Amino acid sequence: MLYAILCYNDEAAVEACSKDEIDAILKKRAAVTQELAAKGKLGPVARLMPTTAATTIRSREPFVIDGPFAETKEQLLGFYIVDCASLEEVIDVARRMKEGEAGSFEIRPLRLFEAGSIAAS
Amino acid sequence: MAWxxxxxxxxxxxxxxxxxxYFRDLDRAEEAFQEACLRALKHWPQNGPPRDPASWLIFVGRNVGIDDVRRRRGEERLPPEETVSDLEDAETRLVEEIDGGHYRDDVLRLLFVCCHPDLPATQQIALALRIVSGLSVREIANAFLVSEAAMEQRITRAKRRIADADVPFETPGAAERAERLGTVAAMIYLLFNEGYSASGGTAHIRVPxxxxxxxxxxxxxxxxxxxxxxMGLAALLLLQHSRAAARLDAEGAIVLLEDQNRDLWDRxxxxxxxxxxxxxxxxxxxxxxxxxxAIAGVHARAPRFADTDWAEIDRLYAVLERLQPSPVVTLNRAVAVAKLRGPEAGLAMLDPLAPRLANYFHFFGVKGALLQQLGRAGEARAAFDRAIALARTPAEAAHIRLHLDRLQDS
Known part of the structure; x- marks a missing residue:
């Protein structure tokens, strides 16, 4: 079974952390992920930019809006990592992927990307 | 207790x-907030963090404040919150209330009150740092290089002015909201500038x-x-601040954009x-x-100074001149033009600006540098001398002296 561990926190509280504090947290987590990686059990690792950098695509108008998807009635269900040259291009990709579906796609530029070591099944 | x-x-x-x-009074709101924080320090370590810290603090702060008002009127006090059995329910209701809508306009109003147009810019910034950011008076006094007593007085005076001014507490209409947003954005921009290029004192950059x-x-x-x-404001501040580590050398001397180690920029x-x-x-x-x-972004995208797209920068400054005409904008455009078409062309743009920038440090710094490139050493020296006289920090003065030394050598 594969699991996604999605890290939620209050963005404003994270911004109140100093760079040293953030580095310490990442270092502490790395100790765990390195163990997993050695066993071939680590997938892609991504740290998202703040929600302020997000763009949301909805089914109803306006189709593309700024900001994160914030309605509490829907939850994050999965994520794709795509390599696109521009926001225009990724919006186009997301629109095509989303065609005919309800729900929302949120586009978030990646801050960090590590491919990991798990083979796709 | 860091968390x-x-x-x-x-x-x-x-x-x-x-x-x-609730209280329509900054002092009372501040007192209620302080008291709520003290109670948080007492309760949270025992009971763990509340589900929504903001709602907890609002709820407790509001009760403390109401209690205080009642006490002053000689009325019976509210029961302490330890005995309020439905704190959790009340908190839940409050969360829903906040989700319902006030939140955005509350914070905007708070920011807007701090940068009320009746206040001079220095008071706006001091008040915002105190009220919104929660910096201590001493921290703010240190940042502005004044005594704690003077800063205390400045903040007290600002609060009094706001109490006298009529700040509407109704939810603002669309036009008023846009106006508030613009005022608040301008205050944040000024606050950043004060840190980016200090207007006095010994530290040239104040990172906090x-x-x-x-x-x-x-x-x-x-x-x-x-x-x-x-979005543009946030992007601008991030781009300017991304160079902080490269802008001064180990001795605290200014390093110009063209000489900065771009590996030190925060990617x-x-x-x-x-x-x-x-x-x-x-x-x-x-x-x-x-x-x-966008202009800062052009610099950020260039791997080396030599790769800078000056034509794009010139175009962007032309747009900026149209949106926000200012001699300082034209001065910056002149720098781009000089890179693009030579120092002569840049210099030609400076002359009409001279009367309005007669007391502007950067005007004489740029003018001196362009004259120097043209080999007009005498005039360059005069411009640099004027720049030194106008320098606001030791780093600015030292930087110009470096130019003068080079003139001497050549």
């Missing part, structure tokens, strides 16, 4: 905004002020995620800023912050 500290700091603007709405400005810009952006100018900040900028530009509603961010 309590962080939670309280993060919740502060929202809590203060709500308490200001820049960081606080970025924090406030992000706060504003979370409240108004669809405003391209707020995370640049990437975030460029993402914000790209998003902003899709709106097709350009504004001064977006254009300034």
């Amino acid at each position: 309590i500290d962080r939670a309280v700091r993060a919740a502060r603007p929202q809590v203060m905004g709500a308490l200001l709405r 002020l820049c960081e606080e400005a970025i924090r406030l810009a992000r706060l504003l952006l979370r409240l108004f995620p669809g405003e391209p100018e707020i 995370d900040m640049i990437a975030e800023a460029l993402a914000l900028l790209e998003k902003a530009l899709r709106h097709g509603r350009p504004g001064p912050y977006q254009v300034q961010a």
Whole structure:
């Protein structure tokens, strides 16, 4: 079974952390992920930019809006990592992927990307 | 207790905004906030963090404040919150209430009150740092190089002025909200500038002020995620601050853009800023912050100084001149023109600016540098001498002296 561990926190509280504090947290987590990686059990690792950098695509108008998807009635269900040259291009990709579906796609530029070591099944 | 500290700091603007709405008085809101924080320090370590720290602090702060008012009137006090059995229920109701809508306008009002147009810019910034950011009077006094007593007085005076001014507490209409947003954005921009290029004292860059400005810009952006100018403002501050580590050398001397070690630029900040900028530009509603961010973005994208796209920078400054005509903007454009078409062309743009920039340090710095490139040493020296006289920090003066030394050598 594969699991996604999605890290939620209050963005404003994270911004109140100093760079040293953030580095310490990442270092502490790395100790765990390195163990997993050695066993071939680590997938892609991504740290998202703040929600302020997000763009949301909805089914109803306006189709593309700024900001994160914030309605509490829907939850994050999965994520794709795509390599696109521009926001225009990724919006186009997301629109095509989303065609005919309800729900929302949120586009978030990646801050960090590590491919990991798990083979796709 | 670092987590309590962080939670309280993060919740502060929202809590203060709500308490200001209840009490309509900055001092009373502040007192209620302090008391709520003291209670948090007592309760949270025992009971664990509340589900929503902001709501907890608003709830407790409001009760403390009401209690205080009753006591002053000689009425019976409310029961202490330990005995209120439905604190959890009340908290839940409050969360729903906040989700319902006041939150955004509360925080905007709080920020807006701090930068009320009746206040001079220095008081606006001091008040915002005290009320919204929660910096101590001593911290603010240190940042502005005045005594603690003088800063205390400045803040007290600002509060009194606000109490006298008529700040409406109704939910603002669309036009008024846009106006408030613009005023608040300008205050954040000024706060950043004060940190980016200090107007006095020995430290040329004051990182904490820049960081606080970025924090406030992000706060504003979370409240108004669809405003391209707020995206532009946040992008601009991130781009300018991304170079902080490269802007001064080990001795604290200024390192010009062309000589900076670009490996020291903060790539995370640049990437975030460029993402914000790209998003902003899709709106097709350009504004001064977006254009300034776009100019900073051209520099951020150039791997080396020699790769800088000066033609693009010239174009962007032309747009900025149209949106926000100012001799300082034209001066900056002259630098781009000099890179593009030679120092003569740049210099020609400076002459008409001279009367309006007669007391502007950077005008004489740029003029001296262009004259120097043209081999007009005598005139260059005169311009540099004037720049030194106008320098606001030792680093600025030292930087110009370096130019003078080079003139001497050549």
